[in-house]
Amino acid sequence: MRGEWGNPGKPLPRVPGMCTGLVAKENREGQAWFTVQCAVCYRTYTDRGVIAMSTINHRGDQGILTVPYRRCEECREKCAHPESEVSA
Numbered sequence: 001m002r003g004e005w006g007n008p009g010k011p012l013p014r015v016p017g018m019c020t021g022l023v024a025k026e027n028r029e030g031q032a033w034f035t036v037q038c039a040v041c042y043r044t045y046t047d048r049g050v051i052a053m054s055t056i057n058h059r060g061d062q063g064i065l066t067v068p069y070r071r072c073e074e075c076r077e078k079c080a081h082p083e084s085e086v087s088a
Contacts, residue, residue: 003047003055012037012044021056021070039069039082 012023023044024035035046036056045055060066061079069082 003045003051006035006044006046007042008037008044009042011039011042020058020068022053036070038072038075040071040075040080043072045072 014020015022015025018025021036021039022034023037024046026033032049033046034049034052035044036052037044038056043056045052047055056070056072058065058067058070059076061076067081071080
């Protein structure tokens with residue numbers, strides 16, 4: 001089964017006690033599935049744990065895990081950042 005993209009169009013709350021950008025956690029057929037959200041465009045990706053977490057991740061503009069928020073590949077390629085980080 002492949003992952004699922006979604007677009008709620010707004011930021012979703014983080015699952016309590018989980019890392020930044022993790023907005024849902026569920027059990028599917030004995031496997032942990034996570035939904036992670038891009039902090040820039042708010043698209044979400046749902047898949048098995050490590051796959052979901054690596055699809056929308058903390059990579060900076062240079063490809064190194066340096067930013068404190070998650071971005072999808074498209075937003076990373078555009079070097080797009082959340083408005084709160086740009087104005088800070």
